Amino acid sequence: MYLRLSAQRLTKLVKQFPAVLILGPRQVGKTTLAKQTFPDFSYLDLEDSATYNLFAEDPRFQLDTRVSGLGLILDEAQRLPLLFDALRGAIDADRQRMGRFIILGSAQPALMRQVAESLAGRVGILELSPLTVQETRTGGAPVADYQQLWLCGGFPDALAANLRGGDFRDWWEAYLRTYVERDLPVMGLDANPVQMRKLITMLAHAQGGLANLSQFASALGWSQPTVARYVDILEQSFLLRRLPPYFKNIGKRLVKAPKLYLRDTGLLHHLLNIHSIDELGCHPIRGASWETFVLEDMLRREAITYPHSRAHFWRTAGGAEVDLLLERGNALHAIEIKTARASSPYLARGLRAIMADTGAINATLIDQGTGQDALALQVNRRGFETDVTWLP
CATH class of the missing domain: 1.10.10.10 (Winged helix-like DNA-binding domain superfamily/Winged helix DNA-binding domain)
Structure with a gap:
């Protein structure tokens, strides 16, 4: 069983919100993460027909009856829209109690609409991504x-x-x-x-x-x-x-x-x-596949370590480009991803020019080579596997 980095973020959110919604594609590990992080919580799957029928009849009664313990994990919550109004009532009845409900759902427009309409200000949201190398x-x-x-x-x-x-x-x-x-x-x-x-x-x-x-x-x-x-x-x-x-x-x-x-x-x-x-x-x-793999691995870890950062790319009509710009507050970090070992002085000069244009404070070339090298002032090359926990 893999230990998920998102568990760190999840434990922070349950201290801030009465409910936490774990979003992600099907089969990404949402249920495993919730059970692994909160082994003493009760678990209910709304895809189970018997459970669904009970909650469809009187969702508020079912919530009040079952949340008397440490907490409740509700899986496939998007199947029952009535659940969200009941959750709002149960939360507001004891607003100071944090982390009572862990809600799991595959992202759908209807689910996000229900959360926005019924649970605004009451629920923290965690996106669970596929596995990282780490x-x-x-x-x-x-x-x-x-x-x-x-x-x-x-x-x-x-x-x-x-x-x-x-x-x-x-x-x-x-x-x-x-x-x-x-x-x-x-x-x-x-x-x-x-x-x-x-x-x-x-x-x-x-x-x-x-x-x-x-x-x-x-x-x-x-x-x-x-x-x-x-x-x-x-x-x-x-x-x-x-x-x-x-x-x-x-x-x-x-x-x-x-x-x-x-x-x-x-x-x-x-x-x-x-x-x-x-x-x-x-x-x-x-080349595009390797770019995707490195970019996604980094962004999955970035979302945990710097949850409010933003990701961009940079490209001018003249052809100057960088694959990823991480924006953390007022700081920008430029990242260029190459399949082959990248040590050309030309690449370093290009990244220095992009740093001047964008105001990025550093730039990194990531390739499939080994080790790391300084290519120019604030420009470095790193082999991807040199440190699979690295972020700029």
């Missing part, structure tokens, strides 16, 4: 080489499949079928599953590229607003990251469209029929 080396679980995590992705069951001699692609195919055929209709999307699969696959082929929704719409025969709506749903369900550009009032023409990434490289590789590290090594998507 997490795969904890808790007595099988140790995954970072390349295995890169190939299979960070969903625990997908990674475990390969570690046990199975195939991560079998897991991802089952996951996608469930997502397209069951989850999307629940979110109010009536898209043809075949067409939706085509859109996700097109996003995989355009991994890390600038958003061009009109191109997707033309290829699929959909309207651009329809494609935009589906992209929003993919983002809200944590399968897609929309990385915004960084803007600063300088005399340069800047790219203003966001970049789109499928957030988990296991999903990316499954959609592109990549079975192994050897196949990935010679595939045209290798």
